[in-house]
Amino acid sequence: MKKSLIAAALMGIVTVPATALAQDAAAAAAPELAVGTMVYDPQGGEVGSIEKIAGGNVVVFTGKNRATLGAASFVQGPNGPVIGMTKEQLDTAIEQAAAKADAAMAAALVPGAEVRSNDGVVVGSVQKIEGDNVFVDLAEEGAITLKKEHLTVDGNGLKLFMTAAQFQAAVSAATQASPS
Structure with missing residues (x-):
């Protein structure tokens, strides 16, 4: 239950900032997404590693939480794939989405x-x-x-x-x- 809601919420959160990293379309290379690959934030900090890729979705494990993100949320950076959030921001977004999903379930x-x-x-x-x-x-x-x-x-x-x-x-x- 939570995973689908969290994935949907995070796809919207992460896509826009990551796309903004691509300063011009010609310079933006397709991100190299593979299981085990480290994902980075815009400043080059480690966010987490890719655990699974399926159907255009990529599961990133931060060491604390798992986030399912659309493949379009990533751009290629100098060290590997980049998303528009730091590890801390992604963990916070996941935890807030989970809390919101739990509250909605409790109310319904x-x-x-x-x-x-x-x-x-x-x-x-x-x-x-x-x-x-x-x-x-x-x-x-x-x-x-x-x-x-x-x-x-x-x-x-x-x-x-x-x-x-x-x-x-x-x-x-x-x-x-x-x-x-």
């Missing part, structure tokens, strides 16, 4: 709240919350238990990380697998 995760699929279909409503378990009342299947980590929050409230069809298939499979 209440009994009676609708749970939607990621294609917008209401699949049930929150019955109760116990620790990391969220009991969701489904119209026909009864109640099921989800982990909080399977939910995120958007402008419409609680949302699953799957479509309604995928959710229904998972519920059906779990129902058939459990003893009657």
Whole structure:
């Protein structure tokens, strides 16, 4: 849940300053992005190392936090890839985004709240919350238990990380697998 929100928030924060580093398009070389490569700030300070690259996204580990940034957030510097934030600024941004995501989840995760699929279909409503378990009342299947980590929050409230069809298939499979 947090990772997708954090990644989305950070992509906007980091892209503009990093792009500003490229003083003219002709001089800006494509950044050399590879797992294990150190990422630097505009002053040449180490920010963290690249842990993973997938689908145009780059995961940078600062030693304290992980940030998923768009590949467009990087420019090539004299020592390697550069982003427009220092290690401290990136860590602060990650921690602030996580706190904001946690607060949004706490506000949305209440009994009676609708749970939607990621294609917008209401699949049930929150019955109760116990620790990391969220009991969701489904119209026909009864109640099921989800982990909080399977939910995120958007402008419409609680949302699953799957479509309604995928959710229904998972519920059906779990129902058939459990003893009657």
